[in-house]
Amino acid sequence: MATILQFDFPYPGPWGEEGARALKDLAESIAAEPGLVWKVWTENEAEGIAGGIYCFADEPSALAYRDMHSARLASFGVTDIRAKVFDVNEGLSAITNFKIA
């Protein structure tokens, strides 16, 4: 069953196109993670926070990635990491036009 993983944490930049250049290799690595359907990269420069919403094909893949990525972020010096895993309510999500991929 599709599983949503939310990450957010304090982030000092870089943002936008500069961030895209700096994190391109990481993004290519994440695109190859087992079970990943997609990740949207989220950022709020005014609040100094960033993160991502991930759609995984199944919960075990999401949980394994959550643990690995939390440790990786910590190794980058990131603190106050918030990571939450959710099931998708498929009936309600269909009404509100959500498609997994």
Next chain:
Amino acid sequence: MATILQFDFPYPGPWGEEGARALKDLAESIAAEPGLVWKVWTENEAEGIAGGIYCFADEPSALAYRDMHSARLASFGVTDIRAKVFDVNEGLSAITNFKIA
């Protein structure tokens, strides 16, 4: 620019198909909100939390919805509501297979 809105909050159920029946009318109303591209309904019964990830076509629509929905949830008796608005980093999100719709 596409804007992501994250909501989550403590939730006692109903979950899954029972929740889908109970909240169908609300979902139909949300589907008609100005600027909404999609909402995925999220739930974690083990942790007793639920919410949603929304994709809006622009930030003003996301902010207006955030304020309205926060007040609506409060009127339902929901407390400890977490609502965060984010820009999409389009370059990185494209690498990780995210498509707006």
